[in-house]
Amino acid sequence: MGIDPGLTRCGLSVVQAGRGREVLPVAVGVVRTPTGEELPDRLLRLSNAVNEWMDDYRPDVVAVERVFERGNVSTVIHTAHASGVLVLAAAQRGIPVHMYTPSEVKKAVSGNGRADKRQMTSMITRILGLSEPPKPADAADALALAVCHCWRAPLLARTAALLNSGGDPS
Incomplete structure (x- = not known):
């Protein structure tokens, strides 16, 4: 499961x-959560939706975009609140969570860490x-996170196996 966290659009x-x-x-x-609602109500809507998705699809793993500073502190804080709710939903089910920066996802999917939307x-x-591009961009970003993890998972598993066996991953 790929998740592009956001409070207004996730x-x-x-x-x-x-x-x-x-x-x-x-x-x-x-x-989507209405911008006019109070933060607790918006987080509850987000929580209910992600819990429904996890119950319906039962993912083996969740890939979430890592929150990063974009210049607008309010946006970062809201995204961090949303991300916490989303990661918690996976943790409550014992689903592993992997977090990726936007540039890691862009590099994995397009070969260019600075690719545009x-x-x-x-x-x-x-x-x-x-047959057609996913819209809005948040949907495409969620798919990109899932694809990124699918492609990186084998390497992550090999690295973890090496570390657990006392080997040198380099």
């Missing part, structure tokens, strides 16, 4: 990893064989 996606780099889309959507949406559409 992208959610579910994909199925196939052989090699094959990834199949299962579901994608965006949860249009490039990323185009790549996700092509990679997943979608």
Whole structure:
């Protein structure tokens, strides 16, 4: 499951990893919370939606965009609140959570850590064989997070196995 956290718009996606780099889309959507509502009510809406998705799709792992400073402190704080609710939902189910920075996702999906929204949406559409680009951008971002993790998971597993066996990952 890929999650692009946000308080106003939160992208959610579910994909199925196939052989090699094959990834199949299962579901994608965006949860919206009204900006006029109080923060606790918005977080509750977000919590209810992500819990419903996790109950319906039962993901094995969750990939979440790591909150980073974008210049607007209010936006960062709201995104951090949303991210906490989303990560907690996975933790309550014992689902592993992997966090990726936007540049890590862009690099994994497009080969360019500075790719713009249009490039990323185009790549996700092509990679997943979608008939049309996912909209809004939060939906495409959630799919990109899921694809990023599917492609990085084998390397992460090998590195963890090496570290657990006392080997040198370098």
